[in-house]
Amino acid sequence: MDAFKTLKDGALADGADETDDTPSLLVVILDANPVSWYSLAQKAPISEILADIIVFINAHLAFHHENRVAVIASHTDSVEFLYPTTKDNRKTKQVDPEKDANTYRKFREVDDMVLEGMARLVESTNSISTKTMMSGALSRALAYINRIQTESPLRSRILIFSLSGDVALQYISTMNCIFCAQKKNIPINVCSLSKETLFLEQAVDATGGIYIKVEEPKGLLQHLMMSLFPDQNLRKHINIPNQANVDFRATCFCHKKILDIGYVCSVCLSIFCSPRDQCTTCHSTFKVNKMRRLN
Template identity: 45%
Template sequence: MKDTTTSEDDSNLLVIIVDTNPFVWSAAPLPLNDALCQILLFINAHLSLKHDNKLAVIASHVGVSKFLYPITDDSEIKSIAKESRGTKDANVYPNFKIVNDQVTAGLKKLFKDVDTPQAYQDKARYETDRKGSSHNFPLSAGTSMISGSLSMALCYINRITKSDDLGRIKPRILAISVSPDSAFQYIPIMNCIFSAQKSSIPVDVCKVFGEDTVFLQQAAHITSGIYLKVEDPQSLLQYLMFTFLPDRYSRNYLCLPGQDQVDFRAACFCHKRIIDIGYVCSVCLSIFCDFSPVCSTCKTKFPIPGKTVGMIRSRSNVGTPKPVSASTPTSMS
């Protein structure tokens, strides 16, 4: 479908969410350092397409999300500039160097300063999340804060677009993902997806390694974004350049990859498992894997299944039973 709200003269704001989960990257066929080099080249290509293109980079780490670019702390900016003075290169465009230095320095500080929380210290929680995911990972592995990164991206986009009086800034989000789904983040992720849909912000997903993510598949489908699973991680830059580099206006004239099938499974609110069939509360739309007479979210009471039959058969006569109407039982007290 053609996006008629965009124009060739629009300024494009690209917010990149980079999954920096060290547990998953350690098992990936592409090291994180090599992936970062290719991502920086893609960032430079985005900035070079138009002089007023804008960029933001967010790290989705284990238990925390952090802006890698832009950095608002003046002392941190001066520290990064001081460290990069000895590595000046006349062949490097200054704007590219600023972005590369800030993203690299931010990642180094993230891995150095952040005390990575162990998200699976609880054995029961690990078993629950492992059963709800198609990817088996060690007990010490944590989950990336993709929900927090999406929230930060939407807040940043809202602040930038509010300051644009002419409405020429067209935002989009690109999530470079390697981690499996975390059923514990289902509700905040869906809230972010619907917020992006309401604001007409497409969410693109580049799945570099591992099984397909159910929630990010839904994010790309609902927001009219692109979901792409990389078949050869060593060629990550090629996938980024040919699929995710075109802006929203250019996509109207390109034939880009689409999703043949979308996994619409959801995570239950009771045990945080990804389920195929479940029970949905008719009042608050909460999802449960097993029937419960009382909704744990809105406290609505429901009749027990099997006792809500509108017609019962009388067995008092020996002959053919006759249908007798019965009143619907009241809700459980």
């Protein structure tokens, strides 16, 4: 017993942050591209994957009575808040009083809104596009965090469930979101369920987040609870997965292609895939003859 007392006293003496009880805000971004979800359904039913995600969200809410959560859907051509949302956007339906009697009210609200919203987005999709508006979802997540933090002090973090690949056209806007999150000390965590995402790997590395690649979706809940559940304060005391190799390749500003070697404007740092007479961003002129020697 004395050993346990000494251990406890020593831990408390290390710093006041050991007893930090600040609530946490978790903003979840769901890739809502139906084509990507259909491909993932070959490994595990979509209903089971969504159920694991909802259990993880409910666990976050149960960890602290003042914890908050927001869920954003990144669709093929739009971004939508699934939770919280206005009552006008919700479908009216008959509620089973016996089923709700044994369910925490906030859990039920999150469950219903997320499942209804995802079903509505999938049913209303007519295109077979494989892209997703991830940069727009990140922008809305950061704007929401900024608004909430002005009302009350919260430790905020973003968790992205990624199924689609990178969209080169969104590189600049995605990088702007990464720099904003880095400045605000908001870690971006990524759970990749399908394709590797170069841009999101860079986001995780720049903001001090966690990146996990789930090869078997049936074990999703275990990955979430063991790797992504702890907030910033708890991660100091556990061994968390880290990225061994991060692909830092950039995208050119002219054709939005991912480059191994490019040409950088010495004035504004814009990147191009071939020599140019003038920078399209800051309009600086280049000595093309000298640049072509490097080509």
